[in-house]
Amino acid sequence: MERKPIIHIENLKKEFQVGDEVVRALKGVSYDIYEGEFVTIMGASGSGKSTMLNILGCLDKPTSGTYELDGVSVRELSNDKLAEIRNRKIGFVFQSYNLLPRTTCIENAELPLFYNHEVSAAERMERAINALNLVGLQQRLHHMPNQLSGGQQQRVAIARSLVNDPVVIFADEATGNLDTRMSYEIMGLFQDLNRQGKTIVFVTHEPDIAKMSKRTIVLRDGLVVEDIVYEHQVDAKEELAKLPVTD
Amino acid sequence: MVFSNLIKISWKAVILNKMRTFLTMLGIIIGVGSVITMLAIGEGSKQSIRSQISQMGSNMITVRAGSQRVGGVRIDDGSQRSLTIKDVEVIQGCKNIDAVSPIVQSSGQTIREANNWPSTMYGVYPEYLDIKKMELKKGSMFSQRHISQSSKVAVIGQTVVTNLFGDEDPIGKTIRFKSTPFQIIGVLESKGENTFGQDQDNVILVPFTTVQKRILSITYVNSIVASAKSEETANQAVEEVSVALRKLHKSDEGSEPFSVMSMEELLTTVSSTTDILTALLVAIAGISLLIGGIGIMNIMYVSVKERTREIGLRMAVGGRSKDILLQFLTEAIFISVTGGLIGVVFGIVAAKILTVLTQWPTIITGSSLLISFFVCAITGIFFGWYPAKKAANLDPIVALRYE
Incomplete structure (x- = not known):
């Protein structure tokens, strides 16, 4: 089966001017990520993985090299065009959830659709509810973030990332604020979404989390040092069942 | 969005x-x-x-003597003795003017038996009533005949009536102003205070000649009031009067010894x-x-x-x-x-x-x-x-x- 590359990067470089010094965060990175993949990007701090994710997420532009997202070359696009790409093609999940306070789950989940004028208010609501159903929060539609646990809050954030039906979901240390149990629950959810065909790129520094993906790209000092495709994907739900029951 | x-x-x-x-x-x-x-x-x-102000008569035009110059110092306007009865006659001849009246005034104590009251006597023409939009409450206004005879008759305002006569009917009674006796022939309808807090009822109207000759012994007049034929022509009338008076005084625009003002200008x-x-x-x-x-x-x-x-x-x-x-x-x-x-x-x-x-x-x-x-x-x-x-x-x- 001929697979379609969702992400195609070639010799990607990113430099920052810090004072008089030029910091080279990415020194020429190339890889493809195909539709339906579940990729983790690993690396120590300073390895360039945050810069990598900012560029992949169209929040930042590379200094040189090629980045094509779903066939669109990103480097030449204006800021407004980038915003539109983020709105239509990308879903974001952050380490600290970034939910709007005192705002219900539905309203949080439908946020990206506010910036898509093709979606009516009724459709927005419907799609937000569907996304929340998908992450298992059908009982919490009208709750506020402060009435939810960390894991539930992250589920709302995942629902928000799904609501625009993106070609790829970028997760930045999405389990970083959660304990092991909740982390595995969230990973289970990501695996489910992946099985349903969602392409997922997950930045983490935890090896056990990385093993729950299908492929890991390891960055060090701005270069890809390893690109591992797992023969056996660890099932998050099985791992969760193995955990000793606390309380 | x-x-x-x-x-x-x-x-x-x-x-x-x-x-x-x-x-x-x-x-x-x-x-x-x-x-x-x-x-x-x-x-x-x-x-x-x-x-x-418009109650005072919105088509009224006032002519005042210009400011006097004493060795470069300008004295209060109206103190120049430049206006005379000739000016009144000239204004009377203007086609936009309906009625005109000279004013000579004198302030002083008015006495009636044991009462006295400070008031102002205005020597005017009978037309003054119409120009100022004043009404008679009782009695009658003096006539042209009274003017030519310099008769000692007076029409008084409500404040004067109250202070000198109380509830008594003043018609036919006599008052004294600067030791000259005047017979009351009419009483004015009350007008109250004007915008500037002046009591408009503390007035004694007397034939013009009586005040000019018998009381003040002067040849000039203090000011002149006139009424334009209508409110709309008031400004035209001001212009016409100005031109006519300038001709009479042989003066140029800007240096004339008088000023002409319509109510509209005052309003402005x-x-x-x-x-x-x-x-x-x-x-x-x-x-x-x-x-x-x-x-x-x-x-x-x-x-x-x-x-x-x-x-x-x-x-x-x-x-x-x-x-x-x-x-x-x-x-x-x-x-x-x-x-x-x-x-x-x-x-x-x-x-x-x-x-x-x-x-x-x-x-x-x-x-x-x-x-x-x-x-x-x-x-x-x-x-x-x-x-x-x-x-x-x-x-x-x-x-x-x-x-």
Whole structure:
């Protein structure tokens, strides 16, 4: 089966001017990520993985090299065009959830659709509810973030990332604020979404989390040092069942 | 972004911070409210002055002797003895003039038996009544015959009647003014005080010649009043009279020893004075509106700081700089416009209360409401712009990690 590359990067470089010094965060990175993949990007701090994710997420532009997202070359696009790409093609999940306070789950989940004028208010609501159903929060539609646990809050954030039906979901240390149990629950959810065909790129520094993906790209000092495709994907739900029951 | 979405997002932000929004609005409410109240006071006093002046006769023209120059020092106007009965005759000949009357006046004590009262005697023509829009309450006005005979007859105002006669009927009685006896032949209808607080009823009207010759022994007249044929031709009449008098006095424009003024001009003069006062009041009230605006800027700035991560998130999920700018600008305008609307109500109520408490006339004009409202909308845009721009210029990467 001929697979379609969702992400195609070639010799990607990113430099920052810090004072008089030029910091080279990415020194020429190339890889493809195909539709339906579940990729983790690993690396120590300073390895360039945050810069990598900012560029992949169209929040930042590379200094040189090629980045094509779903066939669109990103480097030449204006800021407004980038915003539109983020709105239509990308879903974001952050380490600290970034939910709007005192705002219900539905309203949080439908946020990206506010910036898509093709979606009516009724459709927005419907799609937000569907996304929340998908992450298992059908009982919490009208709750506020402060009435939810960390894991539930992250589920709302995942629902928000799904609501625009993106070609790829970028997760930045999405389990970083959660304990092991909740982390595995969230990973289970990501695996489910992946099985349903969602392409997922997950930045983490935890090896056990990385093993729950299908492929890991390891960055060090701005270069890809390893690109591992797992023969056996660890099932998050099985791992969760193995955990000793606390309380 | 779709307009309704913009309103929805901004409304939500405003509603989430009710107390803060209200306190911020308070500045605008007080600002707009006081501007409206001040405009109402200004407009009210202007209208009441106007109506009082036009009661005096809106087609009246006054000719006064010009200011006198004594060795370069200009003495009080009207002190020059340049006007005479010849001027009256010339004015009478103008085609836009209906009636004319010279005025010579003398102030002094008026005596009736044991009572006395300080009053002013005006030597005038019978036409004076029509020109000044005065009415007789009883008796009759003196006639041309009385003028030619310099008769010692008088028509007196209500204040004189009250102080010298009490409840007695004064018709046919005699009063003394500067030891000259006058027989009362008429009483004037009361006119009350004029705009400048002068009692218009403390007058004694006497034939012109009687005062000029018997009381003052002068050859000039103090001033001349005339009435134009209609209100519309008043200004034409002023021009015509000026030209005719200049010819008589052989003087050029600008150096004539007299001044001709219509009521309309007087109105303009008085109005411009009240306009300056109103402008001053509004300027002071405007300062509070300005401070209200700065309050909005302050709170919007705090709001942008506080919601930096939210801004980052909105940008990450597809909000363009323009969308963020509009969102915060809409919030600022929402606060200022709502505050402005409440302020308008507040201003109207304050003006009404003021009228009840102090009897000051206040008039609220539609234009003052409209202007205040637009000013505060503009205030919102002006003071909301900087914080909104700041929000729109945030880098989403930095904003998302902002602690």
